[in-house]
Amino acid sequence: MWNPRGPVDARRVFTGKDGLLFDESGRLLATVETYQVQTNITNAKYQPLGDAQEHEVFQGYSVTLNFTEVVIEDNVFIQDLFNMMSSGQGVRWTFQGVIKGRNGSEERMIFRDCVPSGNIDLQNVSVGDLIKRQWSLFVNRPPELQNMLSY
Numbered sequence: 040m041w042n043p044r045g046p047v048d049a050r051r052v053f054t055g056k057d058g059l060l061f062d063e064s065g066r067l068l069a070t071v072e073t074y075q076v077q078t079n080i081t082n083a084k085y086q087p088l089g090d091a092q093e094h095e096v097f098q099g100y101s102v103t104l105n106f107t108e109v110v111i112e113d114n115v116f117i118q119d120l121f122n123m124m125s126s127g128q129g130v131r132w133t134f135q136g137v138i139k140g141r142n143g144s145e146e147r148m149i150f151r152d153c154v155p156s157g158n159i160d161l162q163n164v165s166v167g168d169l170i171k172r173q174w175s176l177f178v179n180r181p182p183e184l185q186n187m188l189s190y
Contacts, residue, residue: 051141058138059137059139060136061134062132063132063133063135068106068108068134070110070114071106071107071109072106072108072109074106074107074136076102076103076182078100079100082096083096083098102178103156105173105176106173107173108171110170116174120155130154130155131154131179132153132176133149135149140188140189142190144189146187146188148184151183152178152180154176155174155177156177159173
């Protein structure tokens with residue numbers, strides 16, 4: 040066996056029950072079933088004369104936050120979205136993503152100035168399934184790493 044730690048550390052693997060999403064006030068968004076934050080790194084390519092290999096250097100990045108909300112009752116998100124569409128004034132949210140460690144530590148990231156971007160479900164209904172809304176947001180400020188998990 041090349042990796043003897045794999046089976047030994049299986050009890051330390053995290054699952055969805057260890058993750059939480061909070062709003063700016065620290066209120067747990069309990070109706071959010073899933074959330075995902077991704078960064079997209081953009082590099083500039085260059086190839087100097089006399090070098091057969093292409094190279095890349097960091098140019099920029101973007102961050103997106105996507106979550107699936109289980110519709111229990113209409114909440115502040117959908118109300119803010121409809122207000123935005125009727126008034127033409129944008130909306131901005133701040134979120135806190137948290138992963139709770141088994142030893143009491145936590146990984147906490149802050150995502151500020153999140154704005155709706157791309158497709159957002161207004162109503163998404165199918166027979167025999169929970170009613171959910173998929174949200175897609177663009178994060179306009181660099182994420183902040185508040186805490187890291189410790190072993």
